[in-house]
Amino acid sequence: MDEFRKFFEGHAVFFGVVVPILAIVGSFAGSWAAGWMQARGGRDQAAAAREAAKIAAEAQRVAALWSIRQVQIAEFIRNARELVRVSEELRERPIDADLRRESGTALRAIALCAAEVEVTAPQDVVEAAYALSGTLRDLLDEAQDIGLTSCATDALFELCGSSDTATAGAAIEAHRALNDSTLTPEAQSSIVSMVSGLTEEQVRRLVVEVNSPVDLNQRWVEAANAVTEKLRTFVAGTREMLKSEDDVAPAVPQQRRRWRRNSTQSVTSSA
Template sequence: MGGLWKYFEENNEIFAALVAVLAIGGGLVGSIIGAKIQANGGRDQAAAAREAAEIAAEAQRVAALWTVRQVQVAEFIRSVREVVWTSNRLVQALDPDSLTQAETARQAMGLRVAEIELVVPLSVLAKAYGTYASAVEYWELAWGKAPVVSAERALHRLVRSSDLETASAAVAAARLLLDDDASGTDLWSALAAVPGLPSEQVTLLTERRGDTGHSIARQRQEATRLLDERTTELVEAAREMLKSEDDVASAVPQQRRRWWRRATPVTPAAGGVGSA
């Protein structure tokens, strides 16, 4: 070792060249290591950026689906209530406007249930189908019974007529209408004898004498109960789907949220905790 050192002392130019080579080599190795570290850091940043983009895209997708579900289910429930309202109006006042409104409401409800078929889970869809079926039954009951109710209501108005002859004939016909033992011929004759009662209503009341106001009211009461029950089930299923009872939380999966907290540095906000 001493001889080697003596050799370098006697040959200074060789020693200087060796030192220069070592310096260059060390710098080159340092540059390579630095570049590798920088490249690794760049890949980590790129991976973090991709992960952040995926998380944001997933959160947007979930938020958009939640909004669509909420809007579509709410619109369907509103259309069911519209069917109920127009059906009730149809029974109360049978006229062209009420007929048009009831038919339009039923068609709109059919469109709404078709729309939610595409966006809600099958469990919610099953409840929606049940509500739709009950609403259609409610509508059909009103649509089918409204002419009879209207005819009976017309007869009762004539019972209260100020004209004694009209009122007397209407009372006699109304009594026969409630008499199950009365023949159809006798009932028709009594109804036809009522002044001011249209012939189509006479025929309708004679042919459908079992559809009295009381029996129709009971049928509509049962239809209302069933529709209310199924609508409540739909609302409960929809609230569960929308997690209405839960606090609002991130839509990002829990595992990815933990990774995101580790990978994202926390920078104190200006004026907040940790600021100067």
């Protein structure tokens, strides 16, 4: 110990210069280290903020897309059922200009809805939407065939009771010809076309209907069953897309573990 004491006393001037320098260097190093740690904490905090902003933006995008899909699907289903209703009207009552306009509007509405679904829904839902649209058009076509044929049949029956003897006689003869399976469609058409008061379209429909291998009403039932099946498939697919069974809002992307670690480090550094 005496030797150390003598050494320090013998070099007092040297240590008087070195010790203050070491103090200054130590203070500078401490300040630099503290600044570096604070800067690192700031960068981590900024990265965490950017990550949080990305997550929030993605959550908003998912929620907006979910809402758009929900509205579009509901509108599509509503228009599909409206088209079914119009088809039933075409089948059951005389077709007039208003009913034709209504059917055209319903058909355009379902086509527009299908196009909207195409740009927002998954591929399986898009395919189900177009499959349903196709069966709805088929149903509408069958309804129009039944309606127009029914109108032609009603017109022929009315002419059978016409006050004009010639017209009534021709109508009765046409009715017999249509129920005569021994006559060819050409012969039937020739006889029916002699009835005054029937249009060419009505004559054609009367002859086609009695010679069709499948009853019009049976075709309607098959088309209606196809619509029911495709609608069920479409609804099931959209419920899966919207997670309807979960009874929850659309899932928000989970925060990454790296963000949590950086966030914790930022808080620690700030403290």
